[in-house]
Amino acid sequence: xxxxxxxxxxxxxxxxxxxxxxxxxxxxxxxxxxxxxxxxxxxxxxxxxxxxxxxxxxxxxxxxxxxxxxxxxxxxxxxxxxxxxxxxxxxxxxxxxxxxxxxxxxxxxxxxxxxxxxxxxxxxxxxxxxxxxxxxxxxxxxxxxxxxxxxxxxxxxxxxxxxxxxxxxxxxxxxxxxxxxxxxxxxxxxxxxxxxxxxxxxxxxxxxxxxxxxxxxxxxxxxxxxxxxxxxxxxxxxxxxxxxxxxxxxxxxxxxxxxxxxxxxxxxxxxxxxxxxxxxxxxxxxxxxxxxxxxxxxxxxxxxxxx
Amino acid sequence: xxxxxxxxxxxxxxxxxxxxxxxxxxxxxxxxxxxxxxxxxxxxxxxxxxxxxxxxxxxxxxxxxxxxxxxxxxxxxxxxxxxxxxxxxxxxxxxxxxxxxxxxxxxxxxxxxxxxxxxxxxxxxxxxxxxxxxxxxxxxxxxxxxxxxxxxxxxxxxxxxxxxxxxxxxxxxxxxxxxxxxxxxxxxxxxxxxxxxxxxxxxxxxxxxxxxxxxxxxxxxxxxxxxxxxxxxxxxxxxxxxxxxxxxxxxxxxxxxxxxxxxxxxxxxxxxxxxxxxxxxxxxxxxx
Ligand SMILES: Nc1ncnc2c1ncn2[C@@H]1O[C@H](COP(=O)(O)OP(=O)(O)OP(=O)(O)O)[C@@H](O)[C@H]1O
Ligand SMILES: [Mg+2]
Numbered sequence: 001x002x003x004x005x006x007x008x009x010x011x012x013x014x015x016x017x018x019x020x021x022x023x024x025x026x027x028x029x030x031x032x033x034x035x036x037x038x039x040x041x042x043x044x045x046x047x048x049x050x051x052x053x054x055x056x057x058x059x060x061x062x063x064x065x066x067x068x069x070x071x072x073x074x075x076x077x078x079x080x081x082x083x084x085x086x087x088x089x090x091x092x093x094x095x096x097x098x099x100x101x102x103x104x105x106x107x108x109x110x111x112x113x114x115x116x117x118x119x120x121x122x123x124x125x126x127x128x129x130x131x132x133x134x135x136x137x138x139x140x141x142x143x144x145x146x147x148x149x150x151x152x153x154x155x156x157x158x159x160x161x162x163x164x165x166x167x168x169x170x171x172x173x174x175x176x177x178x179x180x181x182x183x184x185x186x187x188x189x190x191x192x193x194x195x196x197x198x199x200x201x202x203x204x205x206x207x208x209x210x211x212x213x214x215x216x217x218x219x220x221x222x223x224x225x226x227x228x229x230x231x232x233x234x235x236x237x238x239x240x241x242x243x244x245x246x247x248x249x250x251x252x253x254x255x256x257x258x259x260x261x262x263x264x265x266x267x268x269x270x271x272x273x274x275x276x277x278x279x280x281x282x283x284x285x286x287x288x289x290x291x292x293x294x295x296x297x298x299x300x301x302x303x304x305x306x307x
Numbered sequence: 308x309x310x311x312x313x314x315x316x317x318x319x320x321x322x323x324x325x326x327x328x329x330x331x332x333x334x335x336x337x338x339x340x341x342x343x344x345x346x347x348x349x350x351x352x353x354x355x356x357x358x359x360x361x362x363x364x365x366x367x368x369x370x371x372x373x374x375x376x377x378x379x380x381x382x383x384x385x386x387x388x389x390x391x392x393x394x395x396x397x398x399x400x401x402x403x404x405x406x407x408x409x410x411x412x413x414x415x416x417x418x419x420x421x422x423x424x425x426x427x428x429x430x431x432x433x434x435x436x437x438x439x440x441x442x443x444x445x446x447x448x449x450x451x452x453x454x455x456x457x458x459x460x461x462x463x464x465x466x467x468x469x470x471x472x473x474x475x476x477x478x479x480x481x482x483x484x485x486x487x488x489x490x491x492x493x494x495x496x497x498x499x500x501x502x503x504x505x506x507x508x509x510x511x512x513x514x515x516x517x518x519x520x521x522x523x524x525x526x527x528x529x530x531x532x533x534x535x536x537x538x539x540x541x542x543x544x545x546x547x548x549x550x551x552x553x554x555x556x557x558x559x560x561x562x563x564x565x566x567x568x569x570x571x572x573x574x575x576x577x578x579x580x581x582x583x584x585x586x587x588x589x590x591x592x593x594x595x
Pocket of ligand 2: 387388516
């Protein structure tokens with residue numbers, strides 16, 4: 001009897017199945033990328049780098065620049081992560097390390113429910129609750145306290161980068177919480193015990209042992225949240241104001257890559273126009289990949305730094 | 308401490324209630340021994356412990372003599388780990404765990420208001436049954452973990468690291484890779500790293516739960532040497548499945564069976580003249 005039975009028929013079949021599955025995933029990814037690139041080809045060739053840096057979007061004149069939409073996507077995603085990461089990881093820590101198991105079970109189900117709400121519902125809520133709140137209360141208050149700073153300038157519209165960012169944050173929090181919670185649960189209790197037996201307080205146990213152990217998983221949670229923020233279309237379209245501009249003010253209306261594509265695809269009247277939308281898709285895909293890779297490099301860097 | 312002095316007959320300090328066998332020479336201690344009374348560093352009084360509704364310790368009472376080694380022996384599942392986890396309040400942090408009775412450190416109840424569990428655990432160190440180094444910390448940081456986690460640092464960290472690693476018989480193997488992650492060590496090395504980590508904060512009491520079960524004979528011998536070295540200044544409680552080891556390293560031995568303390572006596576006496584037939588059966592290998 002050979003000990004290494006990888007040559008047995010059932011093993012070979014299993015192996016082949018796995019290889020096929022792996023190839024399948026790769027093929028789908030490559031296919032999607034190819035289609036999008038193919039669509040975007042003419043626009044990117046014509047515009048070159050100025051497609052990325054251009055700020056006008058004039059389908060009638062045939063002028064296409066992606067920067068305002070890229071700016072909107074990055075800004076709203078940044079706001080979303082800035083708010084959602086501390087809150088999401090914080091509530092995950094509460095649920096996995098502090099709350100009693102009954103509270104954690106109930107809250108956990110609620111969080112998962114929040115993550116499952118369709119984004120159009122969030123959009124409606126953003127439009128009817130969040131936007132009026134910002135318009136009537138938050139923006140006047142901020143402006144009266146801080147005066148005339150560019151970051152918060154402009155007329156109170158209710159819709160804009162800030163509203164979209166906050167709405168995205170609310171949508172991203174359950175994702176970050178839910179994934180972080182699983183990640184924290186996977187930290188072995190023996191690790192907590194080891195730190196506890198050395199005289200660490202509960203807070204020190206979490207900071208010094210649980211977080212380092214869970215670090216790469218927590219970054220994964222953030223990356224997933226970022227993915228949701230970057231790609232979210234429906235809810236953002238409803239509250240960002242859909243104006244193709246770059247504004248410094250968080251209360252100003254803007255646009256995002258995904259929102260432009262969704263809104264204009266049906267009415268793209270020329271192949272050129274369609275190709276420009278494809279270009280936006282490439283930019284969106286590219287920024288997702290770049291940010292993903294950056295986050296991963298960051299973890300690796302921290303790990304090799306001997307933290 | 309020499310083997311002879313460990314084995315020398317000494318009276319057991321506190322008269323322990325319950326089923327504890329009376330120590331052999333207690334009837335008439337010699338004057339020399341009376342001059343140097345052995346005090347109990349820790350005392351367990353009528354200690355019972357539960358996991359959920361399951362009672363796993365039944366009214367255990369015994370002393371742990373200051374600056375001496377006490378071995379706890381008994382078949383698997385009899386409650387040895389549970390008992391020593393009660394000594395640094397690690398038992399009660401588990402969900403569903405409960406306990407009754409008293410545990411004294413230097414004569415005072417460890418659940419009394421004068422001592423919080425954090426402070427207690429700094430004075431009563433622990434080496435766990437399964438090695439649990441911090442995998443993302445470097446070897447060096449693992450040794451210093453008792454400080455680093457609590458946001459303090461020793462005067463001379465390098466000296467502390469080297470001393471602790473030397474005493475744990477690990478220095479030679481890791482001195483060139485102090486920056487390597489703690490997760491990169493073998494199981495036996497990881498356990499010695501955990502021992503070094505516990506030693507680095509200079510505890511008054513050291514609880515060792517089967518510290519040698521993952522070690523080869525050489526490392527085991529080194530750890531036993533370490534125990535001898537520490538014994539004059541540190542109170543050691545060691546759980547072991549190895550009778551020879553208990554006989555070699557300890558001055559006192561407690562035999563636990565199904566959550567009850569069957570016998571507690573000086574090691575020499577317990578192994579040569581066990582008072583209880585169950586002890587005799589266990590140490591002669593008839594069960595367990
Ligand atoms: N976390 C826990 N939850 C429930 N029951 C437990 C838990 N830990 C231990 N027990 C039970 O309590 C009893 C005593 O366990 P303990 O770990 O103290 O035994 P032990 O003497 O250390 O055994 P071993 O020599 O195998 O380590 C066992 O029956 C065990 O099944
Ligand atoms: Mg045990």
